[in-house]
Structure formats: C-alpha cells, structure tokens
Amino acid sequence: MNRRQLLMGASGLLVSGLLPAFAKGNATVTPLVKSKSEWKALLPADRYAILFEAGTEPAGSSPLDREKRAGTFICAACYLPLFDSATKYDSGTGWPSFYDYLPGALLTETDFKLIWPRTEYHCARCGGHQGHVFDDGPKPTGLRYCNNGLALQFVPRTEKLPELRT
16 A cells, blocks of 8 residues: 555545544545546646655745735645635744644654654645654644645635536
C-alpha cells in the first residue's frame, strides 16, 4: 500500500466516522480520488511536484507568504478551502504560515524524511501534500502550519470561491 492509498483510505474512514481524525469539528469531506497521471495532466509541474510528490518550494519564493488581504486559502489541486486569512501570520520562515485551519480540511501523517519525526499535513479531500505543522506558533493554538505556497491558491473575500474540482 502506498502513502496515497493509505491517505485516501484514512479519508474514507474519516468521512464514515470510524477514525478519530486530526480534521477538527463536525465537518466531513468526501474524498476526491484521482490517479497521479490525472493530477499530472491537470496541474502545472511545479504544483504537481509539491502536492503529489511531497516536494518543498524554496523559502521566500511564494508571493502568498506576503499576502495580507482578507480571504480564503484553498487547495491548489481540488479547491477545498483550507485556511482563513484571519489565522495567517508572518512566522519569518519564508513560507505562508497559519495558526489554525478550517474544520475538516486537513489530515496528518508522520514524516521521517529528515530522520526525526515531523507531522506532515494534507488536504482532507484530495490528499495533496500541503506542509508540516510545528508546535512553535502563536496563541491561541500554539501551532504553526507551515504551508507550501504552490499548494495553495488565494481567493480574496470579495470574490466567490471556485466550485470544488471533480
């Protein structure tokens, strides 16, 4: 079983209410299952590499790190709303950072890529890799969701959110 199959299986259990989840609140998300080749055809190569190969963009490279308008940050793959701009803050890391996420939006797994364990988080709908969560964030949560800008799109509050991708 690969990581994507595991994530999608866990998402299915989350939706059915059988798995206690990192996704908070009562919101449930219906998983969107697409093959890697389908995602590769839909997304630019740089976004695909971040979202479905767990890549990381260089620090300071995303204009979303400097985004200060009111709005919603959505998954760049499936368009699920993930973060409200009210929870965004400047962590000084060079990546967009948030201290909280929208109910039902995220799932996590442990990542050992840098030898010591880190908590990696993914879009609860498509399983796209977003970033890592750390316990050095501001109040009220004390958490820092450190996100790849290429894994997100920003929708200003004055604009309508796009329909979820099917």
